[in-house]
Amino acid sequence: MNKYLNLSIQEIHELLLEKKITPLDLVKEAYQRIEEKEKLNSFITLNQSEAISYAKQLGEEEVEKENLLWGIPIAIKDNISTKGIRTTCASKMLENYVPIYDATVIEKIKEKKMIIIGKTNMDEFAMGSTSRTSYFGAPKNPMNEAKITGGSSGGSAACVSGGLVPLALGSDTGGSIRQPASYTGIVGMKPTYGRVSRYGLIAFASSLDQIGPMTRTVYENALLLNCLVGKDSKDLTSRDSSIEDFTRLIGKEIKGMKVAIPNYFVSEIVSSEIIEKLHQVVDILRQNEVEVDYIDMQYLDQAVTLYQIIAMGEASSNLARFDGVKFGYRSPKADSVEEMYLNSRSEGFGREVKRRIMVGSYLLSGENAKIYYDKALMIRNAMKQEFDKVFEKYDFVLGPVTTTTAYGLEENLDDSRKSFMDDVLVIPVNMAGLPGLSIPMGKGKDDMPIGLHIIGNKLEEAKMYQLASFLENKIK
Amino acid sequence: MSKLTKEEVLHVSHLARIGVTEEEIENYQITLKQLLDDVDKIKDIPINHGELLVTPVEHGAILRNDSDSEMIAFEEVKKNIPATVGNFVEVPVMVNE
Numbered sequence: 001m002n003k004y005l006n007l008s009i010q011e012i013h014e015l016l017l018e019k020k021i022t023p024l025d026l027v028k029e030a031y032q033r034i035e036e037k038e039k040l041n042s043f044i045t046l047n048q049s050e051a052i053s054y055a056k057q058l059g060e061e062e063v064e065k066e067n068l069l070w071g072i073p074i075a076i077k078d079n080i081s082t083k084g085i086r087t088t089c090a091s092k093m094l095e096n097y098v099p100i101y102d103a104t105v106i107e108k109i110k111e112k113k114m115i116i117i118g119k120t121n122m123d124e125f126a127m128g129s130t131s132r133t134s135y136f137g138a139p140k141n142p143m144n145e146a147k148i149t150g151g152s153s154g155g156s157a158a159c160v161s162g163g164l165v166p167l168a169l170g171s172d173t174g175g176s177i178r179q180p181a182s183y184t185g186i187v188g189m190k191p192t193y194g195r196v197s198r199y200g201l202i203a204f205a206s207s208l209d210q211i212g213p214m215t216r217t218v219y220e221n222a223l224l225l226n227c228l229v230g231k232d233s234k235d236l237t238s239r240d241s242s243i244e245d246f247t248r249l250i251g252k253e254i255k256g257m258k259v260a261i262p263n264y265f266v267s268e269i270v271s272s273e274i275i276e277k278l279h280q281v282v283d284i285l286r287q288n289e290v291e292v293d294y295i296d297m298q299y300l301d302q303a304v305t306l307y308q309i310i311a312m313g314e315a316s317s318n319l320a321r322f323d324g325v326k327f328g329y330r331s332p333k334a335d336s337v338e339e340m341y342l343n344s345r346s347e348g349f350g351r352e353v354k355r356r357i358m359v360g361s362y363l364l365s366g367e368n369a370k371i372y373y374d375k376a377l378m379i380r381n382a383m384k385q386e387f388d389k390v391f392e393k394y395d396f397v398l399g400p401v402t403t404t405t406a407y408g409l410e411e412n413l414d415d416s417r418k419s420f421m422d423d424v425l426v427i428p429v430n431m432a433g434l435p436g437l438s439i440p441m442g443k444g445k446d447d448m449p450i451g452l453h454i455i456g457n458k459l460e461e462a463k464m465y466q467l468a469s470f471l472e473n474k475i476k
Numbered sequence: 477m478s479k480l481t482k483e484e485v486l487h488v489s490h491l492a493r494i495g496v497t498e499e500e501i502e503n504y505q506i507t508l509k510q511l512l513d514d515v516d517k518i519k520d521i522p523i524n525h526g527e528l529l530v531t532p533v534e535h536g537a538i539l540r541n542d543s544d545s546e547m548i549a550f551e552e553v554k555k556n557i558p559a560t561v562g563n564f565v566e567v568p569v570m571v572n573e
Contacts, residue, residue, distance in 0.1 A: 097556055098555065098556065100548060100552040100553065100555070100556070101548065193531075193532040193533065194532070194533055206531075207530060207531040207532070233540045233541075234540075236537050236538055236539070237531065237533045239533075239535070240535070240538075299521075302517075302518075302521055304514070305514060305515060305517050305518050305521075306518075308511065308514055308515050309515050309518060312511075316492060320493075323493070324558060325557075325558075325565060325567060326553075326556070326557055326565060327556035327557065327558075328556075328558075329558075330558035330559070334568050335568055335569070336568050336569055336570075337567055337568055337569070337570045339568070340567060340568050341493045342493055342494065342495035343495050345492075345493055345494045345495070346494050346495035346496065349494070354492075354494050355504070355507055355508065355511065357492045357494060358488045358489060358491070358492040358494060358504070358508060359488075359508060359511045359512065359515070360492075361488065361491040361492040362488045362491060362492075362512070363515065365491050371519070372515060372518060374528055375518050375519075375521070375523070375524075376518060377528035377529055377530055378523050378524075378525070378526045378527070378528055378529075379518070379521055379523055380528075380529040381526060381527045381528060381529035382523055382526060384529055384532070416507040416510055416511060417510060417511070417514060420514075431529075432532060433531075433532020433533070434532075458532075
């Protein structure tokens with residue numbers, strides 16, 4: 001078998017330019033690898049015949065010299081709408097749903113002439129932290145197939161980590177890009193809220209959701225983010241920030257930067273081996289004249305409660321659209337419209353999704369909206385202000401991504417709270433709308449990857465990649 | 477272990493328009509209670525006034541230009557509709573006899 005997909009994007013691009021390989025070689029290799037590693041269950045739907053025919057068509061065209069992403073295979077999380085390619089959200093509810101339009105990020109990927117290999121497995125409607133709530137079964141961690149991939153973008157993480165494709169898109173509502181990236185040893189970025197259009201992303205919690213890149217290296221992550229960002233008239237929350245090259249600071253000096261580590265991120269909730277790895281990173285930073293302070297930040301320990309209220313509330317509203325009328329699953333057992341709603345939703349949604357919709361509906365009903373939702377939004381504001389204060393003095397907030405390494409596929413199955421607690425360290429970033437990046441910082445005693453979380457101020461992704469790339473080289 | 481009553485589960489499932497079976501009710505009595513106990517912790521946080529952060533977006537709503545844009549053909553839309561009659565969506569009876 002060829003091993004072109006083991007090469008960096010720049011190396012692949014050189015080979016394409018020199019006509020030593022064609023996009024078809026890359027696509028065939030990707031499908032061969034997917035077949036060999038079928039057990040990973042990282043894909044729900046493959047786009048094989050279309051991808052092969054598009055790769056052949058590209059092979060007839062001139063390689064775009066300045067476009068490093070030209071002809072590169074990419075995998076897409078299955079909650080991002082792809083015209084003509086089934087998009088299930090890993091749910092029975094959308095098992096046969098084929099979008100009739102592309103999400104804005106998909107249009108951008110197509111403009112760059114990347115090749116969509118397939119749609120990746122995930123937690124149902126992105127609700128979970130293990131990808132085990134998928135209607136299509138859980139994906140497996142390529143680092144150890146008996147372990148979870150994390151979630152909800154578990155399939156995207158697994159296919160990059162397992163070397164099936166070099167690039168993937170995920171989405172992150174409360175850590176769903178960064179946490180699986182950490183568990184599988186890859187790089188995952190949740191950009192600033194509004195950087196990337198959410199048009200065509202099937203909504204979970206609209207004020208938290210953000211699409212982002214999942215890749216093997218920091219450079220490739222920045223490269224992919226370059227093509228995703230920009231204002232979109234179809235997403236009123238997208239930012240009017242100018243397009244920039246996120247790779248531009250990679251390789252530049254980090255001396256003089258200031259980093260804060262909240263004491264909560266190194267408290268007893270985090271395993272000692274992970275804290276030890278973080279301290280090794282701190283040593284590297286200090287040796288390179290980066291100032292590192294341990295600080296107190298209020299409200300971080302309330303993040304899970306806030307998330308439960310805000311995310312479940314928004315989810316119950318967003319998922320009200322799945323009623324069996326215009327698209328999605330409709331129960332055949334219904335003699336009235338009311339029965340159609342009840343039965344379609346009961347049979348179409350899985351257990352975790354139903355639980356969250358029910359709690360969310362309760363939290364938003366009558367007086368509860370004031371007691372729970374409004375109060376959560378008040379504390380959310382206070383949390384954002386805490387971050388604002390920290391960023392007046394520091395360039396970054398650092399911490400671990402997770403409290404442990406990836407656990408066994410059969411562990412914690414009946415614990416309805418566990419999936420929330422898995423994201424305790426990453427949720428604050430979504431609350432404040434900040435960018436968060438996960439990069440590998442070593443392995444635990446179980447030989448499973450450990451992720452470093454770099455939190456930047458809003459719109460400072462380029463600076464985050466600068467620090468991340470420096471550490472990526474030092475930690476190797 | 478504290479549990480929700482059966483009536484409370486039925487109330488919540490009605491709000492969510494999600495049908496529940498007798499077996500499921502038992503499970504929800506426990507798991508929903510756990511989640512509701514968790515969110516109840518918010519009452520202990522000593523913040524009782526201040527601005528609400530509904531979204532991290534700092535700019536106000538920027539609306540699209542009021543102009544024609546691409547239309548999606550009904551034939552396309554129809555492909556995902558579970559049941560249709562001509563150009564209509566077919567649903568079970570909506571009014572009581």
